[in-house]
Amino acid sequence: MRNMPNMIVLAKQVFYTQDLRIDRTTKKLKTEGVARVISESDKNAIEEAVRLKEKHGGKITVLTMGPPEAKEALREAIAMGADEGYMLVGPEFENSDAHATAVSLAAGIKKIGQFDMILCGETSEDQYSFQVGPRTAEILNLPQITYAVKITLQDAKVLVDRNLEDCYETVESKLPVFVTVSREINEPRLPTLMAIMAASKKPMTAWTAKNIGLQPGELGRQGSLTEPVRSAVATGERKRVMMEGEPSEAAEKLVTTLVGEGVVKVT
Amino acid sequence: MTSTQKHEGVWVFSESPTVARELLSKGRELSVKLGTHLAAVAFGEDVSEMSKELVAFGADRVYAVQDPSLKTFQVHLYSNALAEMAQTYRPDVVLIGATRSGLELAARLAERLKTGCCTECSKLDVDPDKKCVIVDRLILGGNITETLIIPSKPQVFTLPKGVFQPLSKDPARTGEVVRVQPKIGESPVKVLDRKPKQFAGVRITDAEVIVSFGRGLKKKEDIPIVEELAKTVSGVVGCSRPIAEDLKWLPVDQYVGLSGQKVAPKLYIACGISGQIQHITGIQNARVVVAVNTDSKAPIFEYTDYGIVGDLYKVVPAIAEAFRRHSSGAK
Numbered sequence: 001m002r003n004m005p006n007m008i009v010l011a012k013q014v015f016y017t018q019d020l021r022i023d024r025t026t027k028k029l030k031t032e033g034v035a036r037v038i039s040e041s042d043k044n045a046i047e048e049a050v051r052l053k054e055k056h057g058g059k060i061t062v063l064t065m066g067p068p069e070a071k072e073a074l075r076e077a078i079a080m081g082a083d084e085g086y087m088l089v090g091p092e093f094e095n096s097d098a099h100a101t102a103v104s105l106a107a108g109i110k111k112i113g114q115f116d117m118i119l120c121g122e123t124s125e126d127q128y129s130f131q132v133g134p135r136t137a138e139i140l141n142l143p144q145i146t147y148a149v150k151i152t153l154q155d156a157k158v159l160v161d162r163n164l165e166d167c168y169e170t171v172e173s174k175l176p177v178f179v180t181v182s183r184e185i186n187e188p189r190l191p192t193l194m195a196i197m198a199a200s201k202k203p204m205t206a207w208t209a210k211n212i213g214l215q216p217g218e219l220g221r222q223g224s225l226t227e228p229v230r231s232a233v234a235t236g237e238r239k240r241v242m243m244e245g246e247p248s249e250a251a252e253k254l255v256t257t258l259v260g261e262g263v264v265k266v267t
Numbered sequence: 268m269t270s271t272q273k274h275e276g277v278w279v280f281s282e283s284p285t286v287a288r289e290l291l292s293k294g295r296e297l298s299v300k301l302g303t304h305l306a307a308v309a310f311g312e313d314v315s316e317m318s319k320e321l322v323a324f325g326a327d328r329v330y331a332v333q334d335p336s337l338k339t340f341q342v343h344l345y346s347n348a349l350a351e352m353a354q355t356y357r358p359d360v361v362l363i364g365a366t367r368s369g370l371e372l373a374a375r376l377a378e379r380l381k382t383g384c385c386t387e388c389s390k391l392d393v394d395p396d397k398k399c400v401i402v403d404r405l406i407l408g409g410n411i412t413e414t415l416i417i418p419s420k421p422q423v424f425t426l427p428k429g430v431f432q433p434l435s436k437d438p439a440r441t442g443e444v445v446r447v448q449p450k451i452g453e454s455p456v457k458v459l460d461r462k463p464k465q466f467a468g469v470r471i472t473d474a475e476v477i478v479s480f481g482r483g484l485k486k487k488e489d490i491p492i493v494e495e496l497a498k499t500v501s502g503v504v505g506c507s508r509p510i511a512e513d514l515k516w517l518p519v520d521q522y523v524g525l526s527g528q529k530v531a532p533k534l535y536i537a538c539g540i541s542g543q544i545q546h547i548t549g550i551q552n553a554r555v556v557v558a559v560n561t562d563s564k565a566p567i568f569e570y571t572d573y574g575i576v577g578d579l580y581k582v583v584p585a586i587a588e589a590f591r592r593h594s595s596g597a598k
Contacts, residue, residue, distance in 0.1 A: 017408030018545060029410055041527070102378065126407050128388050128525065134342075134374035143455035144342060146371045159459075164367050165472070170460040177456075183526070184519060225383030229414040234405055236570035238556060243575045244459070250575045251585035252592075254557065259436055259574060263534050263555045264476065264500055 005058040005099055005153060005175070007049045008112060009082065010105055010120035010136070011042040013066050013073035017125050022233050029233070038073045041121025042079075045181045047188040048151055050081035056153055059083050061115075063108050065093055065101065071204065078199035079191035085204045086112060091208040092216060097224035098127075102135035104219050107212040109140065116175040117158065122147055122163045122182050137178035145171055274359040274420040276328075277301065280308040280349065280372075281364030281428075284320070288433035290362050290426055291325040293391065295434065297400060300393035302358060308352065310337040310345060322442035325434045329444045332357065336451055339461075340368045341396060342375055343454040350379040351449035358421045360400055365425035373425045383417035386425045389454040389551060400424065409525055409548035429472060429531035430552045464520075469503050471521055476502030476534045477553075479523055481546075482509060483539015483560060483579050487516045492580065493538055496587040505530070507540050524549040536586070539579045542567025559583060 016035040023030045038046070049060045062077040064070045065088035074085030088108050096104060109118065118140075123130040137144035149168070150161035161168045163182050191199075209219055217223055242251040243257075258264050277298040279290035280469045291307060298305040307326035314331040332348055349372070363373045370386055377384035378591050390403035391411070400422050403412050417423070471477060478497040479524065484490065490504070497504045504521070511522035523530055524545045531552035538559045540546060547570045550556060558571040559582045568574045575582050 013440075015407070018454060018543065020408045020410050020544070022410055046326040097383065098374070099378065099381075099383065128404075128406065130370040131374035131377070131384060131386060131573075134371045135378040138375050138378035144371065144375065145456055146342070147367055163462075167464055168462045169458060170462075171456050171458050173456045218333070225377075225381070225419045226385060226415050226417050227383075229401065229416055231406075231413045232412055232413050234412040236572050239572040240568065241573050242568070243573055247575075247577055247581040247585040248588070250577065251582060253577060254573055254586060255589035256595055258534065258555065258557075261555070264590070 005052060005116040007052065007057055007058060008061045008063055008115045008118045009045050009049050009077065010118065010132075011040070011046060011062055011064050011073055011077055012039045012121075012124045012126075013037070013064060013070040014039045014124060014126040027233055030061060032201045036069055036072065038076055039121055039124045039126070039150050040267050041123065041181055041183050043121070043188045044183055044185050045119040045121050046077050046080050046082060046177075047186045048148075050189070051186065052151065052153060053081065054056055058116075061086065061112055063112065064088070065096075065104055065108070065215070071206075074204050075196065075199045076191060078202045078204075079195040080189055086204060087204070087206050088209075088212065089206050092214075095221040095224065096219055097133055097226045098129050098131035099217045100223040101132050102215065103223060104137055104209070104212070105132070105136050106139040107214050108207065110121075111207065111212045116177075118142070118178045119148045119175070119230045120180055122180045127167040133178065133180035140178065142176060143173045144178045144180075145173060149185050150177050151179060151181075151185070204262055272357075274357045276304045276306050276356070277357045277360040277362065278306050278308055278330075278358040278421070279326075279362045280310075281366065282310070282345070282366060282368055283366055284317070284430045285426070286364035286366060286369075287321065288324045289428060289431040290364055293426060293431045293432050294362050295325045297360065297391070297393055300395075301359065301398065301400075304511065306330060306358065308332075308336075308349065310348065312338040316572075318444045319438075323436045323438050323440055325440075327442050329442060330447050331444055332447050332449060332451075334448075334451055339458075339499075340372075341454045341456070341458065342368065342371050343456060344451050345372055346375040346379060347452045348449040349376055352447055353380055353421055355447075355449075361421045361423045363371065363425045365427050369425055373423055377423045378421075380421065382419040382421055382423060384423035384425075385415055385417065387466070388424055388426065391424060391426065393547050399476070405525075405548055405551075408545040427529060427531065427552060438440075471503050471505050471528050472530055473525070474503035474530070474532050476500045476536075477505045477523070477530055477532045478502050478536045478538065479505035479507065479540060480510065480579070481507035482538030483541075484510075487514070489580070490516065492583050496536065496538075496583050496590075499587045499590045500534070502532075502534070502536075507543070537567055538583050540567055541565045542570060556589045559586075
């Protein structure tokens with residue numbers, strides 16, 4: 001029986017998406033002044049690891065990949081209760097798609113070494129691909145349990161409740177295992193200022209691609225399996241017709257139009 | 268094993284029969300543009316009926332795997348089977364329904380096949396020059412549309428549910444059913460229990476009409492104003508993220524947005540919702556969007572078909588009243 005789980009949490013730093021706006025004059029995304037935060041469900045994964053540690057002991061290692069600023073994410077994770085942090089940093093990691101990201105994270109995990117459980121959020125707030133968890137699990141040949149809303153460690157097994165569209169499912173797996181969590185699993189704690197200050201004294205290690213044994217062709221744009229053709233400011237393709245007049249008048253025009261278009265059937 | 272190394276055919280798969288029919292409709296369009304056949308994959312304890320059904324809804328070919336272990340979705344078993352079949356029959360495109368199960372399957376499958384995958388695509392078409400699928404995805408909170416192709420094969424995509432109208436069922440249609448016996452293996456994850464969710468009435472993702480509200484509604488006690496309109500149009504009540512997550516006036520299953528429910532009703536009425544990009548992204552597949560807001564400059568009006576500037580406390584009951592007049596009235 002293994003009482004003290006060794007956990008690795010994968011966490012991504014993202015722009016706080018709700019504050020992202022398009023600059024109306026330059027027609028470009030304005031990132032200036034927008035906070036960089038830990039992607040929401042990744043934060044839930046950190047919180048869950050901390051709760052498991054509070055109950056069973058063990059160790060939490062956080063792994064991130066991103067720009068030098070991502071160090072802040074590691075610091076926050078440690079302030080929440082993680083023991084140490086590693087970051088994959090360098091231009092060679094830039095523009096990695098879900099596959100190249102998973103390849104990089106899996107190499108980082110192998111370098112960290114021992115683990116019983118890997119946790120991460122079900123998806124990242126900025127990319128919304130839902131791919132990195134399952135892809136990393138596949139590379140590491142680990143059982144995957146997605147959309148966790150409850151995690152219980154029992155002997156050398158884990159019991160997980162999952163939230164699916166139509167049902168809640170309870171599943172069981174041996175360790176080691178790869179788990180992605182949903183936001184409803186917990187409310188992440190807010191670390192105190194003291195904890196954040198103390199976190200900077202905890203060990204944090206930066207690794208380049210070379211450090212984790214990856215060749216240039218395996219990551220970044222070159223190692224990606226999807227090819228971006230272009231990106232543009234998202235625009236709505238709606239009619240934008242305003243119904244004028246007093247409430248009853250505008251409502252009448254609206255309903256007449258909707259009925260006329262066959263959008264709603266009236267009996 | 269096929270003798271050729273060429274990747275051919277558009278495959279569709281969903282563990283949900285309803286979504287599979289929707290995928291066949293979009294798959295048909297893509298396969299015609301790519302000049303190839305359309306195939307469906309059927310997994311189950313008994314696949315004979317399922318296979319006939321898939322042909323009737325548009326499949327030229329069905330790859331059917333009959334095995335008791337495939338009775339219900341399990342990602343390890345389904346990805347084992349699907350990966351081996353894709354390696355043997357070499358499809359050009361694989362379309363998977365973007366249910367929660369479909370998403371984890373697509374990612375695991377694509378990694379096994381060392382191929383690219385695009386999830387949550389908002390638009391999917393064929394690039395006439397490159398003869399491959401080209402998709403749009405919304406990223407960065409819905410602010411940016413990224414257009415992508417997948418140079419590796421097969422090209423794997425997930426498609427939203429409830430967006431594509433299934434073709435009409437034609438029982439006279441003929442198609443080839445290929446029985447396959449891939450190695451399914453055993454799942455390292457055992458399912459101990461499944462509890463169906465209890466939904467009061469129609470679920471928001473299945474609703475034809477949704478009446479949603481945001482912070483324009485001042486207090487919880489005012490929700491009946493919105494409910495009344497929803498009732499009049501046989502719709503379901505939804506809300507924006509702050510209503511469910513911060514104020515907790517409605518369950519989280521009922522909030523619409525990028526991180527909540529992505530909906531595809533015929534009619535979406537947004538009452539007192541300012542139109543954060545988070546919210547807009549959740550309603551991009553709605554056929555018609557109506558918005559009511561006091562602020563004529565609210566971003567929601569940029570993403571609206573029909574807008575009314577006004578106080579929702581007056582306008583929403585007026586819309587309900589107008590609907591009642593139309594249904595009981597002279598015409």
